[in-house]
Amino acid sequence: MFYGKSLQLARMLHGLSRKELGERLNVTEQSIWQFEKQMTEPSFENVLQLKSILQVKSSFFFEQSTVTQTFPENNIAYRKADVVSRKKTNSEVVYLNFVAEIIHYLEGFLNVPPTTLITLRKKVIEHLPSKLTNAAIKQTAALAREFLNIRPDNGDLLLSLEKSGIHVLEKNVGGKADAYSAWSTKDVPVIVLGIKKSAVRRNFDLAHELGHLLLHAHVDFLMLEKNERAQVEREADYFASCFLLPAQTVKKEFEEIRKISNPDSYIPLKLKYHVSIQALEMRAYKLGFLTPKQHSYFYRQISLNDYKLEEPLDREIALKRPGKIRSIFHMVLNNHITDLQSIEEHFQVERSLLEEMFSIESDFFVPYEKQSNFTDFNNVLRPNFNA
Incomplete structure (x- = not known):
């Protein structure tokens, strides 16, 4: 039996509208709608084309999806708030739930360290006032920086966030969004980064999304008005600025800049703190080192x-x-806990889709192509795996 919901899942995973998929399949938008509503079934040739376009196994369409909805749409701190964004957010929800399912499956073979970010979030909630103030955000940034033990140059930010339990992903986010973040219903934190940013802008995105995860963990983003959404973005920006450039660290640096309004004056600090020139100047401005003029x-x-x-x-x-x-x-693969083919078959996807979802280079899986008969279990396994 052909399951239209499975087709819809694969389509949205690729961020395609029915019209866009129809154009690739050379059928009408209405035909795709009918396939998804199971009013008609696609031909055998159509199924083969869909398999190729959507990078899944043919059997993907003939099984009900088992992907758990652990990332609700209203949990995502997604920056663009117009109608197009809602459609985009729906696709990102499907993406988050699908990658979470794969990660959960793989981590099921391993002894995974606890997510320490949950501990940090609890500490933050304890001291946050009901209405956020700049002073509270500054205090939260200082607490987070100390808890995560970030180096003065911010060079270990990405690694530290991953160690804290955040799943950091990168993909072509598209639209005007730079990145987004979310907590799952199982308290799994995720940050998704765009792929077109420089290293220093990526650092700011990471800090900004960390701000959302800590300051706005229980915000219903779908219910926010435009001005409210702008406010939470300003709060995350201010958190990122305080987090990356603590006042007690950078005040002396700003005092020594002779031409404070010259962008080139900030180049040495950019190299020192791995923060953009524009973010550095904005921090200096907010700290009172520049006039509005x-x-x-x-x-x-x-x-x-x-x-x-x-x-x-x-x-x-x-x-x-x-x-x-x-x-x-x-x-998982190097220790022969499972093999690449088993992962593909479990989720009924092609390797190319795994590469795309996790931004993994095409040669990464090459050493594991001929793996089979996984029998070498060692101490990376859960203790009860053989039970």
Whole structure:
């Protein structure tokens, strides 16, 4: 039996509308709707085409989906709040739930350390006032930085967040969104990063999303009005600024800048703290080191120097990529706990879809292509796995 819900899941996983999928399949949008509503069944040729387009096994469409809805739409701190965004958010919900299912499956073979970010979140909730103030956000940022033990140069931020239990993913988010984050109903934190950012802008995105995870863990983002959404974004921005550039650390640095409104004056600090020139100036401005007139002049210079999209050192400072999911795949496959084919068959997907979902380079799985008969169980397994 052909299951239309499975087709819908695969379509949304790729972020495709019915019209877009219909164009690729060379059928009408109405035909895709009928397939998904099980009013008609696609032909054998259509199924083969859908399999290829959506990077799944043919059997994917003939089994009911078992993906658990652990990431509700209203939990996602997604930045763009218009109608297009709602459609986009729905696709990201499907993506989050699907990757969470795969990660949960793989971690089921391992002894996974506890998520320490939950402990940090509890500490934050204890001191947060009912109405957030800048003072409370600043205090939260300081608490988080100390708890996560972030180096002064912020160079270990991504690694520290992954160690805290956050699943950090990267993908082509699309639209105007830079990144987004969410807590699952099982208290699993996730941050999804865009793929077109420089290393320093990625650091700010990480800190911004950490702010959402800590400050807005129980916010219903779907119920926010436009002005309320803008407010939570400002709060996350302020958290990121305080978190990456603690006042007690950077005040002396700003005092020593001779031309405070010149973007190039911030280049040494950008290299030192792995934070963008624009984020550094904004922090200096908020701390009172620039007048509004100087602040305005700074951004005119940013525009004149074409620094808005690419700043000095953007290409020189190495971009750090999430490594936790790769490590999980490597540990499970390298220790022959299971094999690549079994993972593909379990989720009825092609390897190319796994690569796309987790932004894994195509040669990563090559060493595991011929694996089979996994029998080498060692201490990375859960103690009761053989029970």
